[in-house]
Amino acid sequence: xxxxxxxxxxxxxxxxxxxxxxxxxxxxxxxxxxxxxxxxxxxxxxxxxxxxxxxxxxxxxxxxxxxxxxxxxxxxxxxxxxxxxxxxxxxxxxxxxxxxxxxxxxxxxxxxxxxxxxxxxxxxxxxxxxxxxxxxxxxxxxxxxxxxxxxxxxxxxxxxxxxxxxxxxxxxxxxxxxxxxxxxxxxxxxxxxxxxxxxxxxxxxxxxxxxxxxxxxxxxxxxxxxxxxxxxxxxxxxxxxxxxxxxxxxxxx
Amino acid sequence: xxxxxxxxxxxxxxxxxxxxxxxxxxxxxxxxxxxxxxxxxxxxxxxxxxxxxxxxxxxxxxxxxxxxxxxxxxxxxxxxxxxxxxxxxxxxxxxxxxxxxxxxxxxxxxxxxxxxxxxxxxxxxxxxxxxxxxxxxxxxxxxxxxxxxxxxxxxxxxxxxxxxxxxxxxxxxxxxxxxxxxxxxxxxxxxxxxxxxxxxxxxxxxxxxxxxxxxxxxxxxxxxxxxxxxxxxxxxxxxxxxxxxxxxxxxxxxxxxxxxxxxx
Numbered sequence: 001x002x003x004x005x006x007x008x009x010x011x012x013x014x015x016x017x018x019x020x021x022x023x024x025x026x027x028x029x030x031x032x033x034x035x036x037x038x039x040x041x042x043x044x045x046x047x048x049x050x051x052x053x054x055x056x057x058x059x060x061x062x063x064x065x066x067x068x069x070x071x072x073x074x075x076x077x078x079x080x081x082x083x084x085x086x087x088x089x090x091x092x093x094x095x096x097x098x099x100x101x102x103x104x105x106x107x108x109x110x111x112x113x114x115x116x117x118x119x120x121x122x123x124x125x126x127x128x129x130x131x132x133x134x135x136x137x138x139x140x141x142x143x144x145x146x147x148x149x150x151x152x153x154x155x156x157x158x159x160x161x162x163x164x165x166x167x168x169x170x171x172x173x174x175x176x177x178x179x180x181x182x183x184x185x186x187x188x189x190x191x192x193x194x195x196x197x198x199x200x201x202x203x204x205x206x207x208x209x210x211x212x213x214x215x216x217x218x219x220x221x222x223x224x225x226x227x228x229x230x231x232x233x234x235x236x237x238x239x240x241x242x243x244x245x246x247x248x249x250x251x252x253x
Numbered sequence: 254x255x256x257x258x259x260x261x262x263x264x265x266x267x268x269x270x271x272x273x274x275x276x277x278x279x280x281x282x283x284x285x286x287x288x289x290x291x292x293x294x295x296x297x298x299x300x301x302x303x304x305x306x307x308x309x310x311x312x313x314x315x316x317x318x319x320x321x322x323x324x325x326x327x328x329x330x331x332x333x334x335x336x337x338x339x340x341x342x343x344x345x346x347x348x349x350x351x352x353x354x355x356x357x358x359x360x361x362x363x364x365x366x367x368x369x370x371x372x373x374x375x376x377x378x379x380x381x382x383x384x385x386x387x388x389x390x391x392x393x394x395x396x397x398x399x400x401x402x403x404x405x406x407x408x409x410x411x412x413x414x415x416x417x418x419x420x421x422x423x424x425x426x427x428x429x430x431x432x433x434x435x436x437x438x439x440x441x442x443x444x445x446x447x448x449x450x451x452x453x454x455x456x457x458x459x460x461x462x463x464x465x466x467x468x469x470x471x472x473x474x475x476x477x478x479x480x481x482x483x484x485x486x487x488x489x490x491x492x493x494x495x496x497x498x499x500x501x502x503x504x505x506x507x508x509x510x511x512x513x514x515x516x517x
Binding site: 076091092102103105108 | 277392393395396398399402403405406407408409410411412413452453456457458459460461462
C-alpha cells in the first residue's frame with residue numbers, strides 16, 4: 001500500500017436540523033479497493049457520499065481527498081460520482097452522448113472546447129456500460145436503470161481514480177446489476193480504480209467487495225470481507241442491531 | 254427601419270440562447286423580474302438625466318445579483334427571492350416616475366418597446382451587449398450545459414458553480430436591457446422564454462434546442478416587425494404574438510409527428 005488514502009473520513013459527523021445523520025465516522029479508501037457501504041434506509045449512506053465529494057460540509061471531523069483537506073482539494077477530475085436515481089431529469093433536451101460528455105468537462109478546464117480525444121473517452125465509457133446503441137436517444141426517454149448506466153458512463157468518461165456510486169443499481173434488473181459489478185471489478189483490476197459502492201443489498205454484492213463498511217449513522221464495522229467472514233453471522237447481527245436501534249430511536253424520538 | 258431590423262436580429266438571437274439556460278434551470282420568470290427592476294433603472298435615468306439604458310443596466314445587474322444571492326442563501330425559496338426583487342423593482346420605478354411629476358411619453362417606449370425609434374447609440378449598445386452575451390455563452394457552453402443538467406454534478410466536476418450562477422443572472426440582466434427598446438419591459442421575458450418553449454417541442458438534442466431557439470427568436474422578430482409594418486401594429490406586441498404562434502405551430506408539428514408514430 002503506497003501513498004495517502006484516496007478518500008479518508010476522520011471522525012466525521014453531520015446533522016440535518018439538529019438530527020444526527022452521520023456520527024463520528026472514520027474510514028479510508030485506498031487505490032484499487034472495492035468498498036461496499038452498506039446500511040438500511042436512512043442510515044446516512046448518501047449523506048456520507050455527499051460529504052465525501054464536498055456537496056456537504058461536516059459539522060465536525062474532517063474529510064481528505066488524495067491526502068488533501070476537502071477545502072483545499074482542486075483535482076476534481078480524479079473523482080467520479082454517481083448520485084441516486086433521483087437526479088434523473090425527464091424532459092431535459094439532451095442526448096445520452098451529450099450528457100456523458102459532461103463527464104469530461106472537469107478535465108478540459110474553463111473556456112476550452114471538448115476535443116476528439118474527449119469524444120473517444122465518451123464513446124469508450126458508453127461502450128463499457130452497454131449504452132452505445134442509445135447514444136442519440138434523449139436522456140428523458142430512458143428507463144431508470146438505463147439512466148443509472150448513463151450516469152455511470154458519465155463518471156467513467158472522466159477517467160477517475162476514485163468512483164463513488166450511490167445506489168447505482170437502483171431500478172436495474174439482476175442481470176444488469178451483475179454486469180455492472182463485473183465491470184467495476186474489472187476496472188479495479190485493470191486501472192486500479194477505487195470504488196465506493198452504496199447499497200442495502202448486502203447478500204448479492206458481498207462477493208464483489210474487498211472491504212465492507214456497515215453504517216447506521218455510526219460505523220458498525222469496517223474491514224475486509226475475510227474479517228467479516230470469519231465471524232459467522234456477524235454482519236447479519238450487526239445489521240439487525242442497526243435496524244433495531246434505528247427503529248427504537250425513531251419510536252423514542 | 255434598418256436600425257430596427259439590426260437591433261431586432263441581435264435581440265432575437267440573444268434572448269433565446271440565455272433563455273435556454275433559464276428555462277432548463279426553472280428560472281423562466283427571472284427575465285420578467287429583471288425587466289421590472291430595469292423599469293426602476295429607466296425611471297431613475299430619466300430623473301437624473303442619465304442615458305436610460307445605462308441606468309437600466311445598473312439596476313438590472315444589481316437586481317440580478319440580489320436574486321442570486323437570495324436564491325443561493327435559501328434555495329427552497331428561489332421564487333420568493335424573485336418576487337421580492339420583482340416587486341421592489343416595480344415599486345421603485347413607480348415611485349421614481351411619480352417623483353418626476355411628468356410621465357414622459359418616452360417612458361412608454363421602454364414599457365412596451367419602441368423598436369422603430371431605436372437611435373444609433375441604442376443600436377451600438379444593443380449590439381455590444383448582445384454580442385458580448387453570445388460570445389460568453391459560446392465560450393462557456395460546456396460548463397453552462399453541465400450546470401443546467403445537474404448543479405451537484407457540475408460542482409463535483411470542479412466547476413465554479415457559484416461564479417457561473419452569478420454569471421448567468423448577470424448575462425440575463427444585460428440581455429433584458431438590450432431587449433428593452435425592442436419588445437419593452439413588460440414583454441421582454443416573452444422573448445427569453447417562448448422561442449425556447451417552441452424549440453423544446455421539436456429538438457432532439459441540446460445543440461438542436463439552441464439552434465431552433467435562435468431560429469424561432471429571429472423568425473419571431475422578423476415576422477413580427479413585418480406584421481407591425483403591414484398592419485400598423487405595436488412592434489413589441491406583434492413580435493411576442495408571433496413567437497406564441499411559432500410555439501403553437503411547433504406544438505402542432507410535434508402532435509402530428511406523435512400521431513404518425515414518430516418518436517418525439
